[in-house]
Amino acid sequence: MHGDPDRTRVLSRRMMMLGLGQVGLLGALIARLYSLQVLESDRYRLLSDENRFSTRLLAPPRGRILDRFGVPLAINIPNFVIQVISERAENLDKTLETLTRLIPLTDQDCQRIRREIERRRSFVPVMVREHLSWEEMVRIQVNFPDLSGVVIEQGLTRFYPLYELGAHVLGYVAAVAEEDQTGDRLLELPGFRVGKAGTERLHDMALRGRGGTYTVEVNAVGRIVKAVDWHEGEAGSDVHLTLDVRLQQFAAERLGLESAAVVVMDILTGDVLTLVSTPSFDPNRFSRGLSATEWKDLLSHPQAPLTNKAVAGQYAPGSTFKMIVALAALEAGVVTPEVRIHCFGSLSLGNARFHCWKSGGHGTMDLVLGLQHSCDVYFYEVARRVGIDRIAKMARRFGLGARLGFDLPGEQNGLVPERTWKMQVLKEPWQLGETLVAGIGQGFTLATPLQLCTMVARIANGRAQVLPRLSRAPVTNGVRRPDQFEPLGVQPQNIAVVRQGMYAVSNVPGGTAYRARLNQPGLVMSGKTGTSQVRRVTPRERVSGVRKNQNLPWAQRDHALFVAYAPENDPRYAMVVIVEHGCSGSKAAAPVARDIMREVLKLDPARVSTAIVRSTNH
Amino acid sequence: MSWREKLRHVNWSLVLFINGLGLVSITALVSAADGNLEPWAGRQALRFMVSVVVMLTVAVVDIRFWMRGAYVLYAICLILLLLVDIHGTVGMGAQRWIDLCFIQIQPSEIMKVALTLSLARYFHGRSLDEVAKLTYLLFPLLLVLLPVGLVLKQPDLGTAMILLMVSSTLFFLAGARLWQFAVVLVTSITLVPVTWPFLHDYQRKRILTFLNPETDPLGAGYHIMQSKIALGSGGLFGKGFGKGTQSHLNFLPEKQTDFIFTMWAEEQGMVGGVALLFLYTIVIAFSYTLAFRSRNQFGRLLGLGLTTTFFLYVFINAAMVMGLIPVVGIPLPLISYGGTAMMTVMFGFGLLLSIDIHRDVPMSRHGPYSRDLFLKKTLS
Structure with a gap:
């Protein structure tokens, strides 16, 4: 029974080894617990919370x-x-x-x-x-x-x-x-x-x-x-926003199916009261999610409904630029309002002939008449006398050639050419002919409707470099709006002459927009027509004469422009209307401008205290 | 000795500590059910009480009865394992259970005890010199390999591993030489490439998944990660009873069975975890004492074999939930919810107590009783 002591000895020894082994393994478990629950506890606690909480x-x-x-x-x-x-x-x-x-x-x-x-x-x-x-x-x-x-x-x-x-x-x-x-x-x-x-x-x-x-x-x-x-x-x-939704609606309806843009601005504050670009699109479709075909249709539409033409469209300002040329010349003293220039229908410069839009010529013009009839020959001569660089300087002072810091994305710079610009960008010297072309707002010059509206607002204001704005927020996109506009720095009598010319355009028989005058007692609108050449042509081709628009396909016809301010005796509103491929400023743009301006003056939103209205809305 | 006398000789200290484990189990299961007795704690308590009765019943039965019945029990278990193979119900993704209409039993669980009994009985009759010879080891080797093969086929890697480890321990304790272990090891390793080509594709796949469960990161790997998070976030003192977020928000899988240690240590912290491991250590230490106190080789081998089985349960489960070893489906003995495993373990403790009570009974070298001793015993 007790026999085989060898067997018992082996068993005892081996049992001891077994027991020690098991104790060792249990010790390993405790060590592992220590490492998990004490040494690495913080890490696992974090992981546990991440598991557990969902924010x-x-x-x-x-x-x-x-x-x-x-x-x-x-x-x-x-x-x-x-x-x-x-x-x-x-x-x-x-x-x-x-x-x-x-x-x-x-x-x-x-x-x-x-x-x-x-x-x-x-x-x-x-x-x-x-x-x-x-x-x-x-x-x-x-x-x-x-x-x-x-x-x-x-x-x-x-x-x-x-x-x-x-x-x-x-x-x-x-x-x-x-x-x-x-x-x-x-x-x-x-x-x-x-x-x-x-x-x-x-x-x-x-x-x-x-x-x-x-x-x-x-x-x-x-x-x-x-x-x-x-x-x-x-x-x-x-x-x-500074918009007046009633005007916005009126302007959009008046433009109808045209591909066009309208901007109306308060010339004192820069408040943009209306900013319309047609054709438009329904933004509600975007918030619901636009289908791929809808998006493609919008993108490929020939009249670019997604583009805000009022700030992103760049057009040659055409004759609306003549005020700038006139002001540059008057300020420089190279012409006086009384200087007379005779228009024979064209002007020769070297071998080239520069045509007036009226082939028969306007006869003898002074500055006011030149603006009233939009005589090209008169402004060729004025531009020649004042020179491109002084024109460019004046254009910038009136808000052309650079973004205005307006509170809408996509604003474009426009372009005001001058000698150094051409040398730097095109690596060619400036030609005198180009100064002449620039004198009537064609050639390299480009402006957005918003810039043109600002230009007119500054002419009508006469004192300050008004900046357009769309919201009352003092800081937009991190840029603080200046408390006060910079002074315009133009002689009041020179402004007065130009405004006299613009008055004549719309209110004196023979003016290019006389037929689209605001025919209402006490309400007088002054303006300036403009036609913006569309086809990209070399300067040589450009000076070869006036092209017949009506014979061109729609997409190649000239854009019709009209800039205006009102009321004449105490200006408050500036406006630009541009009808793409509308051929003629006086026929396509001026009547639209007249109708909208009538509505603006009727509602007179700038003079209504917004504070009162707004407080009742809250 | 009458059974009353025997009950007086039961090592009540061990029973006390076992009851301590049962108490931990019920506490943990109440927490797992968010403070309810349903669905686990109540039934577990009932099972535990029944198991204690079974344990005490086994304890007072003469150890020589078990010695004599060892091979019979083994044979029955083997047949049951075969039956499971033929038409066992599929539970937890593997065939393990046999449905006898009134009770579902898991033959592989009972096999752990039956195999230990049989090996102890065999080695009881072998002298050290005989054990040293390879020929005497062929029969016990067969005893081991038959059930291991059947269990592997189910497939149940965990049980097969425990069977193998316990058997090796018994071979080792019985005095098998180290070179013999080496021979077996080398043979089995060389057998792998020989049998490999004969296996079906699905069989090979199954074996490979066995060996490397981490290949399924969202399965086992995910569970182990969550288990480690639960343990680690428990910290030194734990999150408090019923407040284990990992367990109660179900980040922890099987919190009432295989991962109950994790839940316990998440809620009670390292202090509670170590205390539980210490309780197990006490139980194991008692078992060693009881086994070694036996005056015969059978008692010692059986006791140490059962103790080792118990230890392996504890170690494999705890090491698995701590991420020390790959995932194996082994419950934490006496704590995890589940009937069969508890019954087997308590049966084992019953045997251990019986070994202790009958430590001085005469036992011949060649069998449990000499015929006359047996007659004298049963007739008296």
């Missing part, structure tokens, strides 16, 4: 965009979203079937819903349809007892109550693109929209507001267990 963002409501009187131009409307939560549905097939009877759902929709329900966890809501109409909502709510598992969520959608009107000013919002990601976590929210154009883009940060957060405890499959923390966000702030 979700609350999208703040986007600020509204209002006109100068508080009329809403961009607002948020409830977007009713109908969702299905499969775990709450008693019978999913029946629910979907009932839904199909109540709201139009295509087979494709149904397939997508089923696919998503299968793929997602059963407590995750699956979107059935967005943008339900009120009627559909009511129909669903009435049938709610039969719709187990259906929930209605209310989101917000951007809505532009004016549709096409003002689309270029307001811009639009759209889904966040990859390159828009700035690290703001709001942008990563599904369905979040950011401003992509116009005011929506420029004031995006102010309009966007700050996202709130709520922290929830979630379990391993992502189901919310309980809410832990809630931080209210900050709603986006409203943006007040």
Whole structure:
């Protein structure tokens, strides 16, 4: 029984080894616990919290965009979203079937819903349809007892109550693109929209507001267990524009189907009251998501509806530039208002002949008559006398040739040529003929409608270098607007002469816009017609004569321009009208300008105290 | 000795510590069910009480009865394993259970005890010189390899590993020479490339997944990561009873069974984890004492074999949840929710107590009883 002591000895020894081995292994377990729970505890605690807490963002409501009187131009409307939560549905097939009877759902929709329900966890809501109409909502709510598992969520959608009107000013919002990601976590929210154009883009940060957060405890499959923390966000702030929506509407309707642009400005404050570019587009389509074909159609449209022609279109200013030439000459003292020049219908310079638009010639002209009849020969001569560099300097003083810091994206520079510019850019010396051509606003010279409007505003103002603005915000996009405009620095009597000429254009028989005068007692509009050459031609071709527009295809016809200010006795409003390929400023642009100006003077928005109106709106 | 006398001889200290483990188990299961007895703690408590009764019953049965029945039990288990192979129900992705209408049993669990019994009985009758000869090792080797093969086929790597390890321990304790281990090791390694081409593709795949469960990062790897997060975030003093976020938010899989240690240590911290491991150490130490106190080779081998099985359960489970070894489906003995494993372990402890109670019974070299001794015993 006790026999085999050898066996017992071996067993005891080996048992000891076994026991020690097991104790060692248990020690290893304790060491591991120490390393996990004491040494690395902080790291794992962090990981555990990351597992456990899920912080979700609350999208703040986007600020509204209002006109100068508080009329809403961009607002948020409830977007009713109908969702299905499969775990709450008693019978999913029946629910979907009932839904199909109540709201139009295509087979494709149904397939997508089923696919998503299968793929997602059963407590995750699956979107059935967005943008339900009120009627559909009511129909669903009435049938709610039969719709187990259906929930209605209310989101917000951007809505532009004016549709096409003002689309270029307001811009639009759209889904966040990859390159828009700035690290703001709001942008990563599904369905979040950011401003992509116009005011929506420029004031995006102010309009966007700050996202709130709520922290929830979630379990391993992502189901919310309980809410832990809630931080209210900050709603986006409203943006007040200087526009008058009534004028905006009137101008857009008056332009009709033309491809055109209109800007109306307060010459004292620079407030832009109207900024229209036609044709336009419906920004509401962007907030809902534009289909690829819709987008392609907009892009390939010959009249470029997406381009804001008022700030991004660049046109040769044509005869509207003659005021600048006149002012440059008067300031330089090379001509006086009384200097007379005889127009024979053309001017010879070396071998070249420079034609007037009136082939028979205007006869003897002084400065006012030259402006009234828009005599080209007169301004060839004046330009020759004053020289291109002094013209360029004057043009800049009136807001041409550089961006005005206007609060809309996409503003263009325009172009005011001079000797050094041509040498630097084209590597060729300046030709005298080019000065002559520049004297009538053709050739290299380019200006945007906004610049031309600013130019007229400064002429009408006579004292300050007014800058246009679209919103009252003192700081736009990080740029502070100057408290005071810089002085214009032009002799008042010289301004007076030019204004006399502009008066004659619209109010003295024989003036190029006399037929489009504002024929109303007490309301006098002064203006200047202009025609902008479209075809890109060499200077040699350009001086060869006036081309017959009516024989050209639409896209090659000249643009029609008209700049104006009113009322003459106490100017307050400046305006530019440009009708693309409208052939003649006096026939296509001036009547439009007259009608709009009449409406401007009737409403007189600049003189109505906006403060009172706005306070009642809040 | 009457059974009353025997009950007095039961090592009540060990029973006390085992009850301590049972208490930990019920506490943990209450926490796992967010403070409810349902669905786990109540049933576990009931099972535990039944198991204690079974343990004490086994304890008072003469150890020589178990010695005699060793091979029979082994044979029954082998047949059951075969039956499972033929028409076992599929549970947890592998065939392990056999449904006997009224009870579902897991033959591989019982096999752990049956194999230990059989090997202990065999080596009890072998002298050191005999063990040193390879020929005497062929029979016990067969005893080991048959069930291991069947269990592997189910497939249940964890149980197969435990069977192999316990058997090796018994061979080692019985005095097998180290060169013999080397021979077996070399043979089995050389056998792998020989059998490999004969395997079906799915079989090979299964074996490869066995050996490298980390190839499935969202499966086992994910679970181990979450288990480590749970342990680490518990820190020194834990998150408190019922407040383990990892466990209660279901980041931890199987928190009531295989990963119950994680939950315990997440909520009770390192202090609680070490205390639990210490409790296990005490139980194991007692078992060693009891086994070594036995005056016969059978008792010692059986006791040490059972203790080692118990230790392996604890170690493999704890090391697995701490990310020290690959994932194997081994429960934490007496703590994890589940009936069969508990019953087996308690049966084992019953045997250990029986070994202790009957440590002085006469036992012949060639069998449990000499015939006359047996008659005298049963007739008296």
